[in-house]
Amino acid sequence: MRPERVGIVVVYPRLLGLYGDRGNGIAVQHRAEARGIPTSLVEVEPGDPIPEQGDLYLVGGGEDRSMTAAARLLDAQAGLRRAVEAGAGCLAVCAGLQLLAREYVGHDGSVRPGLGLLDVTCGRLPGPRAVGEVVARSEIDGSALLGFENHQGDAVLGPLARPLGVVAVGRGNGHDRLEGARQGRVIGTYLHGPVLVRNPALADWLLAQAVGHDLAPLADARVERLRRERLRAAPTLRARRLRRG
Amino acid sequence: MATTWTGHTPAPAHLRLTAALALGRLAAWLSRAVLGRSGGVIGGRVLAAVAPDATSRLARHHRVVLVSGTNGKSTSTAMLAAALGVQRRPATNADGANTPAGLCWTVATASAPDVVLEVDEAWLPWAVRTFDPVAVVLLNLARDQLHRNPEVSRLAQRWRDALSAVPLVVANADDPWVVWAAGTAERQVWVAAGQEWDEDSLMCPACGDLLDRGAAWSCRCGTARPTPDWVLRPGAIVAPNGDAVRYATLPGNSNLANAAMALAAAVELGIPPVAAGRSLAGVRVVAGRYATTRVGNHEIRLVLAKNPASWRSALDMIGGDSAAVLLAFNAEGADGRDTSWLYDVDFSVLRGRSVVVCGSRATDLAVRLEMAGVEVAGQYADERTALHAIRPGTVDLLATYTAFQHARRALTRAA
Numbered sequence: 001m002r003p004e005r006v007g008i009v010v011v012y013p014r015l016l017g018l019y020g021d022r023g024n025g026i027a028v029q030h031r032a033e034a035r036g037i038p039t040s041l042v043e044v045e046p047g048d049p050i051p052e053q054g055d056l057y058l059v060g061g062g063e064d065r066s067m068t069a070a071a072r073l074l075d076a077q078a079g080l081r082r083a084v085e086a087g088a089g090c091l092a093v094c095a096g097l098q099l100l101a102r103e104y105v106g107h108d109g110s111v112r113p114g115l116g117l118l119d120v121t122c123g124r125l126p127g128p129r130a131v132g133e134v135v136a137r138s139e140i141d142g143s144a145l146l147g148f149e150n151h152q153g154d155a156v157l158g159p160l161a162r163p164l165g166v167v168a169v170g171r172g173n174g175h176d177r178l179e180g181a182r183q184g185r186v187i188g189t190y191l192h193g194p195v196l197v198r199n200p201a202l203a204d205w206l207l208a209q210a211v212g213h214d215l216a217p218l219a220d221a222r223v224e225r226l227r228r229e230r231l232r233a234a235p236t237l238r239a240r241r242l243r244r245g
Numbered sequence: 246m247a248t249t250w251t252g253h254t255p256a257p258a259h260l261r262l263t264a265a266l267a268l269g270r271l272a273a274w275l276s277r278a279v280l281g282r283s284g285g286v287i288g289g290r291v292l293a294a295v296a297p298d299a300t301s302r303l304a305r306h307h308r309v310v311l312v313s314g315t316n317g318k319s320t321s322t323a324m325l326a327a328a329l330g331v332q333r334r335p336a337t338n339a340d341g342a343n344t345p346a347g348l349c350w351t352v353a354t355a356s357a358p359d360v361v362l363e364v365d366e367a368w369l370p371w372a373v374r375t376f377d378p379v380a381v382v383l384l385n386l387a388r389d390q391l392h393r394n395p396e397v398s399r400l401a402q403r404w405r406d407a408l409s410a411v412p413l414v415v416a417n418a419d420d421p422w423v424v425w426a427a428g429t430a431e432r433q434v435w436v437a438a439g440q441e442w443d444e445d446s447l448m449c450p451a452c453g454d455l456l457d458r459g460a461a462w463s464c465r466c467g468t469a470r471p472t473p474d475w476v477l478r479p480g481a482i483v484a485p486n487g488d489a490v491r492y493a494t495l496p497g498n499s500n501l502a503n504a505a506m507a508l509a510a511a512v513e514l515g516i517p518p519v520a521a522g523r524s525l526a527g528v529r530v531v532a533g534r535y536a537t538t539r540v541g542n543h544e545i546r547l548v549l550a551k552n553p554a555s556w557r558s559a560l561d562m563i564g565g566d567s568a569a570v571l572l573a574f575n576a577e578g579a580d581g582r583d584t585s586w587l588y589d590v591d592f593s594v595l596r597g598r599s600v601v602v603c604g605s606r607a608t609d610l611a612v613r614l615e616m617a618g619v620e621v622a623g624q625y626a627d628e629r630t631a632l633h634a635i636r637p638g639t640v641d642l643l644a645t646y647t648a649f650q651h652a653r654r655a656l657t658r659a660a
């Protein structure tokens with residue numbers, strides 16, 4: 001039986017794409033098509049309605065002002081909320097994570113309500129901006145979760161959300177050495193890289209949710225080489241321990 | 246140089262400056278003789294340490310013009326210096342040392358009355374305060390080195406604050422951030438220089454609303470693209486009086502834009518348009534860029550590509566060609582450490598071409614190319630070994646900042 005076409009919706013990539021996060025759509029599409037799973041990818045422009053019938057929604061990062069503009073656009077329509085409440089998957093990165101949280105701190109310092117699709121509260125990270133390579137252990141499958149963070153936000157998980165990973169190198173959420181959040185099919189993370197390029201296991205997890213069954217393994221020698229290089233470059237002992245397994 | 250000093254300078258400061266310059270010259274000489282470096286930066290550091298207020302006072306004896314922006318600084322600066330040279334040759338930081346030490350050194354050692362300085366965009370406010378320029382040329386403002394300048398809007402705000410002290414700004418009317426920042430200067434000359442990358446300027450700089458972006462851009466709050474004084478046509482720059490100045494030396498739209506910015510500035514500073522245009526068209530190589538080097542069986546064209554906007558320009562420059570492509574990719578120092586932005590560049594124009602990669606982060610690039618449907622024929626440690634794998638003939642070598650410097654040195658040695 002041919003699988004149905006997987007509908008990937010990238011939400012405002014021109015507003016929320018400061019750190020190459022549109023690459024997440026490219027990565028999922030690449031891994032789907034390598035397995036013969038047909039996909040369609042829609043990039044939603046600011047001002048256009050967000051389609052509700054997508055299978056996987058991708059929300060990227062952006063600077064404070066873009067985030068504020070995106071928040072206004074998201075508040076004015078229910079497309080993303082309806083799709084997620086109906087069971088669609090979602091990956092939200094950095095500013096995207098904050099927009100999906102219960103609340104976050106705007107660029108003027110005021111606390112603002114988010115979409116509440118993740119039981120997470122976002123504030124400001126104490127100390128300097130978190131910038132650099134991140135190595136975490138994925139709470140989904142125990143694999144190394146790799147990425148590059150560049151943010152001043154934190155994340156405190158509520159009882160409904162579980163962490164995406166445990167940080168070995170980097171700051172992540174800024175609390176309890178946790179990175180990101182997971183709640184049903186919604187994933188929030190501070191990791192760029194893009195995160196789905198550097199972590200094919202996470203891309204496959206989202207893709208498997210979208211098609212509704214497990215996927216055949218798919219090795220990508222170049223990506224594996226990239227992961228080995230990034231792990232080797234990670235600066236601390238903890239990372240080395242993680243690398244040994 | 247000491248003869249230009251007036252009695253206003255108190256003797257101790259004067260002596261300190263003379264001593265600082267002598268020390269700086271010694272350090273620069275040592276750096277050149279022993280380390281083989283250009284010396285300006287080290288000389289400037291010594292100068293700044295011994296007589297920190299020195300360059301500010303030195304600058305008063307010169308007519309200083311600053312050129313800044315994310316992309317095109319070096320090229321526009323070289324073009325403006327060439328155009329001003331019609332009248333009298335200015336001093337300039339042709340070595341590309343565009344942060345305080347290098348800038349101070351260029352001003353301190355300038356014997357010409359005019360100084361044209363390429364300025365790192367983050368240091369522009371400092372340079373305006375220190376050198377009190379007669380004019381500032383603003384090219385564009387977009388994402389670059391995100392780990393260092395995470396937010397374009399903050400940089401623009403700092404520009405805007407600093408530019409209120411400037412009598413004349415020659416600015417790109419097509420870049421909303423540039424227009425907004427330039428608004429505080431006493432007078433503006435607008436050039437419709439185009440915008441290679443618009444994703445950092447979707448929102449109104451003044452009020453944060455979404456901009457209406459068509460051929461021009463505008464906002465409900467009234468902020469809008471100003472009517473340009475200078476416009477571009479294919480292969481030509483049209484002056485405010487309607488005269489067209491032809492330009493066809495360096496390839497690509499971005500270089501036509503660089504030429505237009507330089508020409509507009511030169512004309513504002515008193516150079517006749519035709520003479521200025523002819524002179525700046527003579528700029529063929531800028532700090533090794535666009536240079537063609539013969540190495541063994543290869544004719545190598547070297548292009549700098551350092552951020553999404555400049556990769557787009559670079560791919561535009563080499564597009565439609567069938568030459569082999571060598572991409573050198575690093576992520577260290579001035580390259581920025583985050584490689585995520587590779588996914589903001591559309592590499593699909595390279596499909597079907599013979600592409601090999603090298604550099605310390607070549608794997609990041611190879612993965613990106615693979616996902617763009619571009620076949621990577623090989624990955625090598627450096628450009629020398631990569632060239633061995635490329636068939637004889639022309640090679641387009643695109644390189645990030647540090648890879649570019651490395652390739653330039655290696656190829657010069659090999660040529």
Ligand SMILES: [Zn+2]
Nearest residue numbers: 449452464466
């Ligand atoms: Zn506005």
